[in-house]
Amino acid sequence: MIKSLANFFVCMMLVSAATSAEAVEGPIAYFSDEVPVEFSKPTLPSPKDQVTVAKVRVMGRPAFLLGPDQSGRSSGKMPKEPYSAMLKVLDVIRGKPPEQELVSVTFGTSGFIPTYALGPSTPRQLAQEYYVSMYEDAFGFHLLGSPIDTDRYREWQREISEFERDRLRSPPK
Template sequence: MTLVAAEANGLRTYFSEEVPLEIPKPQALSSMDQIVLARVRVLDAPAGLLGFEQSAGSGEAPHEYWSAWLRVLAVLRGKRPELERVYVTFGNGHSYARGPTTPRQLQQDYFVAMYEDDSGFHLIGVPIAAAKYTEWQQEIGAFERERVKSLLK
C-alpha cells in the first residue's frame, strides 16, 4: 500500500518504524520549520490521559488521549530538544495505531514527528499502511489478552 492510499484510509501512527515520507502540518503551527523529526526510544508504555483529566474534576476530555516519555537518540530535522528525555502527548482519534505496548515494541527505536508549544511537546500522526496498522493492533491485542489471563490465574 502506498502512502497515498494510507492517507486516504486516514490511518496514522505516532511511532513509525521507518522515516516518514509525509508529515502533515498541524493547524496549530504557522510553519513546517517548527517540526522536529527524531529517532527515539519509548521509555515505558504510553499512559492514558482521559481518566486523569476526568478524575481531576475538570469534567472535560483532554485534547490528546495519551502521553509517553521518550529518549531522543538523534534529530534528523529541526531543533534538538534541550533535554534527552522528553515528555510528549498524542492521539485524539481512533484511526491511529496506539503507542508501543508490548515488550518487543518497547525494545525498538522509532521515528516521531513532534512540535513544542506552551503546554509541551506533541507528536504528529503520520500515515501508516492498513496492513501495518492491523499487524500493530493485533500484536497489542494478543499481548493484552495474555496479560489479563496471567492476572486472573
C-alpha cells in the first residue's frame, strides 16, 4: 500500500512539473555549499545589485507556511513563497549586510514544483553552514534559487527521504 502511494506521488510530481507554467530548467537549491554565482530566472529580482550573498547557518528545519487558520480550516490562500526559515548570518560575501544577525527568510514557489531542494532537514544538513543569495523588499527577506547539479539534488533529496523514513519507523520516545 505504501509503495503504491509513493509511486502515485512520484507520478503526480512528474506530471505536475511537466505541466507547470513556472517550471524551471533543471533543479534549483536555496542553500548551497558553494558561493552562488547564477540565479534561477523565476526568482531573480530586479535590479541585480540588491542581492546579498551570505554564509549562514539554518537555525531549524524550514517551516511550511500553509496550514489551518485560527478556526482550524485551511486559509485557502497560497503564499507566493510557502517556506520560511530562520538564518544566522555568519558572513556577507557580497551586497548589503542585514541589520540583524538572525534573519527570517521566505523561499520556494507556490506552484507544485518538485525540482527544488527545500532546505536542510536532517541533523547532518542542519549542522552545516551554507551560502545563500537573498534580497529584501517591503515584505522581508527572500531567498533566490540557484541551479544545482541533478546528481547533487538527488543526493540531497535521498538523504531527506531516508531520514524521514527512519524517523517514521522509530518508536516514539
